[in-house]
Amino acid sequence: MENVHVEANPWLALLIVVFCLALSAFFSGAETALTAASRARMHALQAAGDRRAGIVNRLLLARERLIGAMLIGNNVVNIGASAFTTSVLVELFGSGGVIYATVAMSVLVVVFAEVMPKTVAINKPDQAALLLARPVSWVVALFGPLTMAIEAFVRAILRLVGIDIRANQSVLSPSEEIRGTVELLHREGGVEPEARKMFGGLLDLEELEVSDVMIHRTKMRTISADLSSEEIVREVLSSPYTRLPLWSGTAENIIGVLHAKDLLRALDAVKGDAAQLDVKAIALDPWFVPDTTSLVDQLKAFLARKTHFALVVDEYGEVMGLVTLEDILEEIVGDIRDEHDVAVQGVRPLPDGSVNVDGSVPVRDLNRAMDWRLPDEEATTIAGLVIHEAQTIPDTGQVFTFHGYRFQVLRKSRNRITALRITPLARNPAA
Structure with missing residues (x-):
């Protein structure tokens, strides 16, 4: 009976070691998959009704607790497997069994419990995260109290050395993180150059002001309201623009904005007799906006007022230039041209x-x-x-x-x- 018992022990030991390595691989792969999973994709899947994605998102909301549970589980099974293997090999080979156990477990843990599962997880993090989400949630719930106790202990130790663990805010702003992600995907071939520029332009809207994209007053095409009606009609028809500021007395005294379509309607109403036009009555009231207005706010204002044209003024109320809806859109999609645009010079x-x-x-x-x-x-x-x-x-x-x-x-x-x-x-x- 004694010989049978000795012969059965190696098989039992092998099963225990294999089981511990499988658990270690689970913990390593789960940690990698969940931390590398796309938050945007998980939110989209959750919105589409995927419960597993909802579990992933809940786990990632308590990232410290998730990582703590995975580390505790991983270390427990690795230490347990190493201790059991060492005791068995020492019994079989004496003191030399310690060396055999160290070498064997190092190779097994590194290859099968670390490198292999993490490689699989990092190559398909979203799929792996969804597959492992439910069992990981059970582990986090199991080790929850222990993890919380360890977190509190770690925070206390770090406070003693002057490190506040609560100050874990990312150095990068959300827009910088998005910009960096787009740049990385562009380098890897996942985002086309034009798409990268559009993403960058969209993120720039929050940082840019209307003074950065406006047409400077030295390049503005304006019309003097003191001209005769016939001359104003000729000026409008010869201009490539549909909206033209009207000034009176001095070029800085903008009294209105003349829309070519309004002028044509009025001209049709008087049977084409330009002499009968009252251009000042046709012109729209000018809309002045501060030069420090962000492009995001100006875009919202354009949409709210249902207009595409505004005059830009400085802090003293002096006209600096003009900005249009097209100027803001060009920051996103690039230069917009139509058949009446004049080629940009310079x-x-x-x-x-x-x-x-x-x-x-x-x-x-x-x-x-x-x-x-x-x-x-x-x-x-x-x-x-x-x-x-x-x-x-x-x-x-x-x-x-x-x-x-x-x-x-x-x-x-x-x-x-x-x-x-x-x-x-x-x-x-x-x-």
Whole structure:
């Protein structure tokens, strides 16, 4: 009977070790799958009625407790398997059994309980998370009290060394996390370049102000209300725009906005006799918005007022420019053109890789046109960027190098830089 008992022990030991390794693989794979699962996909599946996704979302709301339960379970079964294997091998081989047990368990745990389950989980985290969600919830419930006690103990220890565990807020804002995720997916080939730009433009709306995208007053096309009705009609017909600000006395005194369609209706009503028109009565009241308004707020305001056109003023009430719904949408989808648009002037690429740019060209427009990344936080236009970096108003012919580009001032009018040549140094090392 004694010989039978000895022969049966190795098989029992093997079964116990295999069972412990399977549990360890479960804990390792579950931790990896649940922490790597897509929160957005889980929320979408929960909204579609998937109960397993709801369990995953509840587990992730208490992430510390989830990870604590997985670690406790993993360590318990690993230590138990190692201790049992060591006792069995020591009985069979004497003191040398300790070495055999250490080597055997190290290989088994690393390969079958760590690397293999985590590799499977990280390759298909969503599917693995849904599959393991229910048993993981049972484990978390089982180890819940112990996990809470350990959390409290850890917090107390960390407070003693000056670390507040409650200050676990992410350094990145939600928009930065989304931007980083989109950039990563773009590099991996999951997001097309145009989609990446659209995502970036959408996230930028919260950070940009109308002053960043407005048409500057020096480029505004306006009409004097003091002209005769016939001249105003000719000006409107020759303009590529449907909405034109009306001014009286001085160009800064905007008294209304004339819509070409309203003008045509009024012209039809008087049988085409422009002399009978009262242009000021046809014009709409101007809408003025502060230059510090965010693009998100301005977009909401456009939708609420059901209008596409606003004049931008500074803190003193002076007109700085105008902004349209199209200007905001172009931040998301890129340049919008129709058959009446005038081709944007001011950016002229040269064969050697350099670009001649008018000083009034916005930095964001140049970045979009050339796929560059010049900073636009401190200046709206290219000329403003050069002046900001140079800390002076440069003279014609001066050359500056910053942000990986070479800037040469080609023309200057009084205190305004009117033309520059920009050369990317990475593309033209000789420059």
